[in-house]
Amino acid sequence: TAGITQAPTSQILAAGRSMTLRCTQDMRHNAMYWYRQDLGLGLRLIHYSNTAGTTGKGEVPDGYSVSRANTDDFPLTLASAVPSQTSVYFCASSDVGQGAPGTQYFGPGTRLTVL
Amino acid sequence: SQQGEEDPQALSIQEGENATMNCSYKTSINNLQWYRQNSGRGLVHLILIRSNEREKHSGRLRVTLDTSKKSSSLLITASRAADTASYFCATDALSYNQGGKLIFGQGTELSVKP
Numbered sequence: 001t002a003g004i005t006q007a008p009t010s011q012i013l014a015a016g017r018s019m020t021l022r023c024t025q026d027m028r029h030n031a032m033y034w035y036r037q038d039l040g041l042g043l044r045l046i047h048y049s050n051t052a053g054t055t056g057k058g059e060v061p062d063g064y065s066v067s068r069a070n071t072d073d074f075p076l077t078l079a080s081a082v083p084s085q086t087s088v089y090f091c092a093s094s095d096v097g098q099g100a101p102g103t104q105y106f107g108p109g110t111r112l113t114v115l
Numbered sequence: 116s117q118q119g120e121e122d123p124q125a126l127s128i129q130e131g132e133n134a135t136m137n138c139s140y141k142t143s144i145n146n147l148q149w150y151r152q153n154s155g156r157g158l159v160h161l162i163l164i165r166s167n168e169r170e171k172h173s174g175r176l177r178v179t180l181d182t183s184k185k186s187s188s189l190l191i192t193a194s195r196a197a198d199t200a201s202y203f204c205a206t207d208a209l210s211y212n213q214g215g216k217l218i219f220g221q222g223t224e225l226s227v228k229p
Contacts, residue, residue, distance in 0.1 A: 040221065041221065042222055043158075043203070102217070103163060104148075106158045107157050109157055
């Protein structure tokens, strides 16, 4: 079982360009999340999705958009990248529901540098 | 603002010693989880303690939870060099509990020297 995969592993992007970070899970989890991790700030939630077809804003959603067309995929799009979006991005999923504690499973991350 | 605050920010010990990391949070919770992150990797779930539990063990890990003080501690006994990693607490605050969202602390960076 692959768990969660993310692509690309790393990317250098020119400011103003758009980019989509891909995330796929094979655990049939209903909930998925995108975080960014910056030194000294820990993990901050960007967007989340409780189930296919629904999304919600996290702590730092500005400049990012997501979609959840199906259970497995949760892409994160930067429409017009800025240098402050330089970060490591982690996708996670969890099985949330009655009796499920919401343990999250993380992908390996995408290291993005915006110049 | 961060729900979880961790202490210390960094901890350096010798192999065989015990490591204790603390986490404080602000609002009522359903459960508190601890995660580990090796350098350059994603987070891995270690242990979960529910709000009605006070202590939980898993191998060399011992977690305590004091809901009256809104704090938790993670103890790693007989540490090994392979335990070197960053450790994060995460809470699903009751007021934030939509879709299992978690709020992570800033982490404790543990270094275990051989």
